[in-house]
Amino acid sequence: MVRRMFFDLIKRNARSSALRLFTAAVVLCGTVFLLNAVFFDVRPSNLWGLTYGTLAAILMIGAALLGLQRRLTKLALKTGFGNAQTWLHVHLYGGALFLLLTFMHTGFRQPHGILTWWLWFLSIWVTASGFFGVILQKWIPKLLTSGLAIEVVYERIPELIQEIGEQVEALMESCAPQSGIKDFYQKQIAMALVTPRPRLIYCIDITGGIQARLKQFEYLRGFLPLAEKENLNKLEALYKTKLEIDAHYTLQRLLRLWLYTHVPASLVLLVLLGLHLFAVLYY
Numbered sequence: 001m002v003r004r005m006f007f008d009l010i011k012r013n014a015r016s017s018a019l020r021l022f023t024a025a026v027v028l029c030g031t032v033f034l035l036n037a038v039f040f041d042v043r044p045s046n047l048w049g050l051t052y053g054t055l056a057a058i059l060m061i062g063a064a065l066l067g068l069q070r071r072l073t074k075l076a077l078k079t080g081f082g083n084a085q086t087w088l089h090v091h092l093y094g095g096a097l098f099l100l101l102t103f104m105h106t107g108f109r110q111p112h113g114i115l116t117w118w119l120w121f122l123s124i125w126v127t128a129s130g131f132f133g134v135i136l137q138k139w140i141p142k143l144l145t146s147g148l149a150i151e152v153v154y155e156r157i158p159e160l161i162q163e164i165g166e167q168v169e170a171l172m173e174s175c176a177p178q179s180g181i182k183d184f185y186q187k188q189i190a191m192a193l194v195t196p197r198p199r200l201i202y203c204i205d206i207t208g209g210i211q212a213r214l215k216q217f218e219y220l221r222g223f224l225p226l227a228e229k230e231n232l233n234k235l236e237a238l239y240k241t242k243l244e245i246d247a248h249y250t251l252q253r254l255l256r257l258w259l260y261t262h263v264p265a266s267l268v269l270l271v272l273l274g275l276h277l278f279a280v281l282y283y
Contacts, residue, residue, distance in 0.1 A: 015089075022093040026100065033104050042107040044116070049105050050280075056101035057273060059094045064270055066091035092134065099127040119276055122269040129262040136258055140251045147207035150241060152248040154256070157196050164242050165193050171234055179228040184220050185235065193242055196249040203250065210243045 036048055043049045066087045102123045111120045144151075152160065168185070175181040201209035217236045221229055 018089040018093055022096065025093075025097055029097070029100055029104065037107075042104070044106055044111075049107065052101045053105035056098050056105055057277060059098040059101065060270070060273060063091045063095040063098060064266065092130070095127055095130050099123055115272060115276060115279070119269070119272050122265055122272065126262065126266050126269050129258070129265065133258050133262055136255055140255055143203075143206055144248060144251060147210075148244045148247060150244050150248075152245055152252075154248070154252040157245055157249050160245055161193065161196060161242065164238050164245075168193060168235065168238050171231060171238070175231050176228060179224060179231075180220060181224075181228060181232055181235065188216055189235070189239055192239070197246045198250040198253060199246060200250075202247040203254070206247050206251075210240065210247065213243060214240060 033042070033052075036042055040046075040048060042052075044053060102120065106116075106120065111117050168189075172182055172185060199209060214236060217232060217239075221232055224232060
């Protein structure tokens with residue numbers, strides 16, 4: 001517990017320091033650009049524009065190194081470049097500064113050429129999708145821990161659902177045919193246990209989405225003898241577990257889908273940035 005508090009304190013201090021440094025950098029960039037714009041015309045091809053563009057390219061490459069650092073974690077740790085928290089801050093704050101310097105590079109004007117227009121558009125897209133990802137990564141874990149009783153690893157979801165299905169089938173064998181539980185299961189529950197089912201409601205009200213589906217058990221419970229009520233309670237518990245797995249599936253899948261909006265566009269941006277630098281240096 002003490003160790004965890006110690007590391008939490010270190011993380012908070014590192015986060016505060018990175019935020020202060022980022023704020024100072026934004027103020028410095030804004031001040032320099034305003035003074036610059038008063039006395040000189042800022043264009044992509046003049047000295048000031050090229051300076052801002054060069055700094056933007058350096059920050060973009062630095063932000064992109066996070067992916068490489070994650071794939072070479074052991075090597076990064078051996079060489080002293082393995083602090084994931086530091087690389088994450090470089091990725092987040094460096095990426096935001098990259099967009100600001102890109103705007104400064106063009107003098108806050110829209111570009112005219114096809115290549116530069118795509119560079120400008122993808123810079124905005126990658127930065128905006130990155131901030132959206134930060135919001136998702138902060139919001140989703142809190143939502144999952146706020147209303148669910150279980151924790152689930154995304155990759156194990158199919159296996160867990162299969163186990164629940166087998167337990168329910170075994171439970172149905174012990175139910176009396178005249179109790180109505182088997183009919184209720186076949187008509188209301190069986191299809192929901194076959195595969196993971198993403199539902200939008202889990203993004204809005206994670207507990208309400210589950211409780212609303214459990215209410216259908218109440219009516220049948222009133223007609224059952226004590227022994228069959230116990231079977232219905234077990235079925236309800238298994239069904240609730242399946243619904244909580246669906247909630248995990250919905251929200252964890254959202255995080256994975258977000259990657260498809262950010263990573264491919266980032267790779268295309270890096271390629272186009274390389275072409276842009278080659279064109280500037282060659283011509």
